[in-house]
Amino acid sequence: MTEDPLWSIFLNASLINNFVLAYFLGICPFMGVSGKLSTATRMGGAVMFVMLVSSVCAFGINWFLVAIDAPYLKLISFIAVIASTVQLVEMFIKKMSPALFRALGIFLPLITTNCAILGLALFQTNRGYDFVQCLVYAAGAGVGFTLALVLMAGLREKLDLADTPKVVEGSALALLVAGILSIAFMGFAGLGG
Amino acid sequence: MSEPRRDPTSTDEFIKGLWKENPVFVQVLGMCPVLAVSNTAENALAMGLATMFVLVMANAVISSLRRFIPKQVRIATYILVIATFVTVVEYVIQAISLDLHKALGAFISLIVVNCLILGRAEAFASKNTVSRSVLDGLGMGAGFTFALLCLGGVREIMGSGSLFGVDLFHEGYQDWVIMILPSGGFFTLAAWLLVFNRLKARRERRAAVTAEVMS
Numbered sequence: 001m002t003e004d005p006l007w008s009i010f011l012n013a014s015l016i017n018n019f020v021l022a023y024f025l026g027i028c029p030f031m032g033v034s035g036k037l038s039t040a041t042r043m044g045g046a047v048m049f050v051m052l053v054s055s056v057c058a059f060g061i062n063w064f065l066v067a068i069d070a071p072y073l074k075l076i077s078f079i080a081v082i083a084s085t086v087q088l089v090e091m092f093i094k095k096m097s098p099a100l101f102r103a104l105g106i107f108l109p110l111i112t113t114n115c116a117i118l119g120l121a122l123f124q125t126n127r128g129y130d131f132v133q134c135l136v137y138a139a140g141a142g143v144g145f146t147l148a149l150v151l152m153a154g155l156r157e158k159l160d161l162a163d164t165p166k167v168v169e170g171s172a173l174a175l176l177v178a179g180i181l182s183i184a185f186m187g188f189a190g191l192g193g
Numbered sequence: 194m195s196e197p198r199r200d201p202t203s204t205d206e207f208i209k210g211l212w213k214e215n216p217v218f219v220q221v222l223g224m225c226p227v228l229a230v231s232n233t234a235e236n237a238l239a240m241g242l243a244t245m246f247v248l249v250m251a252n253a254v255i256s257s258l259r260r261f262i263p264k265q266v267r268i269a270t271y272i273l274v275i276a277t278f279v280t281v282v283e284y285v286i287q288a289i290s291l292d293l294h295k296a297l298g299a300f301i302s303l304i305v306v307n308c309l310i311l312g313r314a315e316a317f318a319s320k321n322t323v324s325r326s327v328l329d330g331l332g333m334g335a336g337f338t339f340a341l342l343c344l345g346g347v348r349e350i351m352g353s354g355s356l357f358g359v360d361l362f363h364e365g366y367q368d369w370v371i372m373i374l375p376s377g378g379f380f381t382l383a384a385w386l387l388v389f390n391r392l393k394a395r396r397e398r399r400a401a402v403t404a405e406v407m408s
Contacts, residue, residue, distance in 0.1 A: 022375050024229040028308055031224070072284070075302050076276040083269060115225045115306040122299045167394060171221050172386040179379030186374065 006136045009129075013140030016189055019116050020148040021182040026116030030149060031174055040153035042103055043111075044146025048139070050111050051120055053089055054082045055138035058121035059131055078121050086111070116145060151181060203328050210332025216309045217340035217382075218389045223309035227341060228378040230300050234357050237345025238338065239293055243286065243301060245334025247278045248310050249327055256318040256326035271314045272305065279304045309337060340385075347381050348372045 004012075019025045026047070033043045061077050094101045111117060120141050124134045155177050164173060216222045223244075230240045254274050255262075262270050283301045287294045294301070304310070313333055318326040349355060352372035354362045371377050 024225050024375065024378065025303075027224040027228065031221075072280060075280050075283070075305060076273065079272055079276050079305055080269070083272065115303050118306050119299060119303055122302050126299065167387060167390045170390075172383045172390060175379050175383035175386065179376045179383065182374075182376035182379055183371075186376065 004133070006133065009133055009136050010140040010143075013137050014144035014147065015185065018144040018148055018185050018188075019119065019141050020145055021178070021185045023119065025119040026114050026145060029111065029114055030152065030178070031171060034149055034152040034156055034174070037150065037153045037157055040149045041146070044142075044149050045103075047111055047114065047116065047145050048142025050086055050089070050114075050117055051138045051142045051145075052135065053085055054117050054121055055124060055134050057081050057085050058124065059134050062125045074125070079118060082117060082121065116141070148181070148185075152178065155181070203325070206325055206328040207332040207335075210329065210334070210336040211339065212336070214333075215336040215340060215389075216333055217337060218385060220309075221386075222312055223307045223337065224382075226300050226303065226307060227337075227344060228375070228382060230297055231341055231344035231348055231378060231381075232352065232373050233296075233349045234342060234345040236293070236296050237341040239286070240297060240300065241334070241338025241341040243282045243297075244304055244307060244310070244337055245331070246282055247275060247304055248313060248334045248337075249330035250278045251275045251310055251314055252318040252326040252330035253323055255314045256321060256323045259319050262319075267319065268311070268315070271311055275310055275314070276305050309333065343385055344378070344381050347384075348377055352377060 013019070017023060020027065020030050029043060029047070033039050058078055058081075061081055062074070065071060065074055065077065090101075120138060124137055129137055152174075156174065159173065159177065168176070210216065214220060217224070217227055226240055226244070231237045251271070251274050255271060258270075279302060282304070283294075286297070286301060313329065317329050321329070346356060349357075350361060351369045353368055354360065354366040369377075372381065
């Protein structure tokens, strides 16, 4: 697995094994904030950013835990470090660039407990990626998440105008649309080997 | 989450998680594992039991510590408690069955970020006694397992023509492969939500009719 070329890792994470539509990671924000296109784009940006940061952290922790021979602490330290790093980054952004902070808004704290972030950290250690591969994998996953979120938001904005029966309104309809979107993404299988 | 007017008995705590406030079908919480590991009934059952264990233990610990946890750091504390039990579950599953561990993969670790568990800790265990929190965890866990089994059963029967690995239709059944694939998970859950919406709408209509007759 470690011999994968970088472009293949990127394609794999963003399209073929899309985090939302193939691995079902981050379904909660996917359902929750895909109502409007503008919010979806910003949420995607925030997630991509946190993914890059936490990927670097996870790489560091894993290296350290392997060094002290304590793999059973992996999960606890991942979640604790990721949560506190997000908090730190949030404070940093607030100080350095209030405009960016306002743009990301409430989403930054919310994504701490997004399964896509922890999933990314776990997958990259399981696959034994090196540092650059980790970064590329995180970027790919972020792009894939944003893509799925934006597509979904566009579809749901159109759906609001449609006349749907009362029973399917809400989560059921959103899930049906997500299923069709997931079929569409299956078409990417085989791309890039 | 409306509290009933009379003091709820312990059976009520248990039953509400199973049906009236079913975490998956009614509250739509914890979707990631529901969709991801429900491709066979066996995986679904294992995942449900693992989540139930974590839910009960985390509820018990958090509820017994509820007077000592400072309000500002409560979420971080909850997550640490949950992560501890998830680590335990992960090693137990690995010891019992390596195949199961491979099939569930990273999703065992991802129980940590299951919004259902954190949600119950915050909404229930931090305010109630230990015994009631344990009952609540049992009920919610059973409801979650029930929902997972509903999905896993349907997907396995349709997708591979078997249930718990037992062949149901013998030869002559064309596997409906899409049900095993990710999109099948979305469709099955959507279908179950439709059923529940339908039931709810009918109950409300009946209640309205009864109210009219009574008045």
